[in-house]
Amino acid sequence: MDFTPQQAILELGDSFYDPVAAARFPQTILRFRNDRAAAQVGLEGLSDEQWIAHFGRFEPLKGSLPTPLALRYHGHQFRVYNPEIGDGRGFLFAQMRDDKGRLIDLGTKGSGQTPYSRFGDGRLTLKGGVREILATEMLEALNVETSRTFSLIETGEELYRGDEPSPTRSSVLVRMSHGHIRIGTFQRLAHFQETEAMERLVAYVLRQFYGEEPGEDAPARLLAHVAERTATMAARFMAAGFVHGVLNSDNINVTGESFDYGPWRFAPFWESGFTAAYFDHAGLYAFGRQPEAIYWDVMQLAIALRQIAAEEPLIAAMEGFADVYQREVTAALLWRLGVAPRSAEADRVLAGVLEKALAETLTPIDQFFFDAFGGTLPEEYGEAFDDLRGQLAFYQPRKARDHGYWSGAPCSMLIDEVETIWASIAESDDWEPLHAKVAAIRRMAEALGGSDKA
DSSP states (O other): OOOOEEOGGGGGOGGGEEEOOOOOOSOOEEEEEOHHHHHTTTOTTOOHHHHHHHHTSOOOOTTSOSSOEEEBOOEEETTEEETTOBOSSOOEEEEEEOTTSOEEEEEEESSOOOTTOTTOOOOEEHHHHHHHHHHHHHHHHTTOOBOEEEEEEEEEEEEOOTTSOSSEEEEEEEEEESOOOBHHHHHHHHHTTOHHHHHHHHHHHHHHHHOOOOOTTHHHHHHHHHHHHHHHHHHHHHHHTEEOSOOOGGGOBTTOOBOOOSSOEEOSSOOTTOOSOTTOTTOTTOGGGHHHHHHHHHHHHHHHHTTTSOHHHHHHHHTTHHHHHHHHHHHHHHHHHTBOOOOHHHHHHHHHHHHHHHHHHTOOHHHHHHHHTTSOOOTTSOGGGHHHHHHHTTOOBSSOSOSGGGGSOOOOOOHHHHHHHHHHHHHHOOOHHHHHHHHHHHHHHHHHTOOOOO
16 A cells, blocks of 8 residues: 555644654664554555664654654553653654554654653663564464554663663664554543643544544543443453553553553463562552453543543443453453354353363463364363363354464463573574564464454
8 A cells, every 4th residue: 555644643732742853873773674564554665774764763754743742641550640751762753544544653662762751761672672572463463452563673772771681782663553542641631621632632532543523422432432442452361361561541542452561471371360560569460450450541531531521421431341341351262262153142151161261270371272273172171171162062163273383383472482582682693583483473363363453
């Protein structure tokens, strides 16, 4: 498709962002370019030199934003309100339309200091960039609506961090997202009681991301959309065995697209208390608490919208979250099992039996879904899986196991493998394991039948 630049964010006005400049880096070494994603926005034809110019030195894309914009927002961080945050090491670089007509943002991570950097250096470690590639590729393959890692460029600086060996290498990452408007964007406006700006933002989100015109019921309609999309995100996190780690309200996109990956992990077993972040001492964002955490964040959006809307419609908009979550976690588990749905009631029973068996036996998640894809459990899954086996007898495969992927071993993304991939880069500058892993993940996605990414 042809590149279709946009400047939609500018219609909100300059109270929503600050023009900034990218850092000047000693080096710009291209380490990863996502040509599959680039093809969806008409940028796959860029040479490596052009790619580095745009995504390492941040020369504007013609017709898109003339200067980078650091977005303003607040948010609850581990349920403590913080009015001193915003884009502190990133900015919105460009907007465009994709091959489905959606408004797409290219945002950065590690592009330098902004007015919201506080005491930070505005940089991203190379390891952090590699981890984000792995997270986004795996989530996309497992049918989770996610931002996508568009570019990773090594920048030649030495960074010092308290949570990894230092000095460590630096990078700048570009992510491709269906918008960068967060729940925290609305919270900031509520904090300052900027009701006119709040109405403008509601209209922008409805028009640009949901294809609707605003009206008297606009805030409630927006909240209902966000509740549905985020409930679906929570459900797919669970089916993927994924733990985001930092589900703060500034990390929840109002399009329901997962993004901003820091201490993420995939759970090896179906353990409700499994956490990703070493600093999550109370397990607030543990595997099994993610639906509750995301619901709490959406409640903060409802509270913010209360400044421009009546309470009753907002309460009604929130009431659908639980039902959507139950419906979508059932659908996501069936999708990963590789069986076609039967009926709402039968499918709920199957999903419940599945979760119970995985939790009680601590069976490795990735191995189980690999073995059971298509609805047939091997004999080595013993009596603890008898109820599940009985339920699956009534189901038909949604896709045959005729892809070469099924003749090998399951593709997983557990922490030991992440560390091994990084060790190859850190110790010998060997990038082949990373590129091989991305290829393996995409091969798994083909076998699973692709996502239903909108």
